[in-house]
Amino acid sequence: MYVKQLSVFIENREGRMEKVTETLAKNNINIVCISLADTSEYGMLRMIVSDPEEGKRVLKEEGFSAMLTDVVGVKLPHYFGALNKLTREMSALGLNIEYMYAFTSGGDNASIIIKSSDNVKALDAVKNAGLSLVVPEEAYSL
Amino acid sequence: MIWNESRECMSRDEMMTMQGKRLAKQVNNVYHNVEFYRKKMQQLGIEPGDITRIEDISKLPYTTKDDLRDNYPFGLLAVPQSQIVRVHASSGTTGKATVVSYTRKDIEVWSECVTRELVMCGLGIDDVIQVAYGYGLFTGGLGLHYGAENLGCTTVPMSTGNTKRLVTMMEDFGATAIACTPSYLLHIGEVIEEMNALDRIKLKVAICGAEPWTETMRLQIEEKLHIHAHDIYGLSEICGPGVAADCIYHKGLHVQEDHYYPEIVSPDTLNPIADGEVGELVFTTLTKEGMPLIRYRTKDLTSIDRTPCECGRTLPRISRFKGRTDDMLIIRGVNVFPSQVEAALLEMGEVTPHYLMIVDRVNNLDTLEVQVEVEERFFSDEVKELENLTKKISAVLQSALQIAVKVKLVEPRSLERSMGKAVRVIDKRKLV
């Protein structure tokens, strides 16, 4: 139900981002989508990858702080106000959105990844909005 | 067990009588055999006959590291060089190395002291000890080695270098003890973890020294590796490791005062300081033949407790070091010791003991940045959480040090691991 997101702490210094992508590439792990939250000192790289467990293992082996977080993937049809419908349902359930980022899944749908204050309630919000989830297998193989 | 009960448990009166006799003999020796001391005593108008009891020590002149450098390399010998069987040297950060020479008997006394301390830490002939201090001019490796062999331990001269091999041998040899710097032990701990070897090793005791570390760090090492960790203190000028160490009660380090007589004095006035109060540690080598030192100023800050210890020893105890007078940083006029940063960080329990202090001067104002590693346990993928952590660490440091501290989170294992003395401070102000 939940998609496992791979998060990595990286310092803002030369070559760290490259080291992450190189490590994943070397181990044949595909990056489906990526988002970077940055501060002046460091960045938080969040990714959906083809094999989250293995991705975490190989990054830790290279000395990175890496972790897996359960996030919710939602398919957003291309019509006006689809995202608004979802956020309205979320706020109705009293949810805070910690972060979110989009990715295209090809075809007609765009998708978003959401981390909210309560993952269980987030599933209800998706249902109430009449939207469908991106199931993990689907996310990893995009 | 106690290795040398007649000395280690001697009554204070007997000890002081013996120290007095030894001091009188040593002063007579240096007066006649070391020009440096003869001149100093003549300047002060003191003759060997003036020194008869241990209390007379306060009449004698001090010796400093500069005196050792000025007499480089063999100017302070009290015996012909033919009687010297070994030389050690410590690399000075400024100028010449400090060279220390030993006669055969000096090596024996040193080994005896290390042996006493290994027994104090619970070791015996059945133990297998890995000595992971550097072997060479540095006194750590050979000092522990001779003491462990003298006791009868199976002694493995690992030195420093290949940590994976060290852990493999620790497992294969069934090593029960290790001697190294505390920061290297932390690194060894990480490698044990990486190799998932904790359940397979038999390590029970660590004897750590050569750099200051905090009680919190000692406890953390004990918990992480399921061992007893002991603090061993020494300095090459006096002999090397073995001058003092803590027993299983960990209430200060027992000083081998029948050979190395301790005093605590005010670093400013050089007047003696009362027991229990912090001052600079000063040593007189009562029995040393090769290069005896009178009232050598160590620059280490500590206090002394002469009450008997629960372990039965009457040897006085010096408290864990507050720092060295020359490690002390003055940042915006405030005295700061790296050990304060370490203690504050470890008490939070959320960061690793690996940290780096960077002192700089920006627009004529001193700045302190402390880099700490983001540890697995509290790592979060939410920036908000990490910002909170940064704020919390700087608040803790700020209240401990009384100056503003900028905290920077860095990737785990990104701060340099050291096999000898760890680098904890980069003072960029000195480079300008």
Ligand SMILES: [Zn+2]
């Ligand atoms: Zn004791």
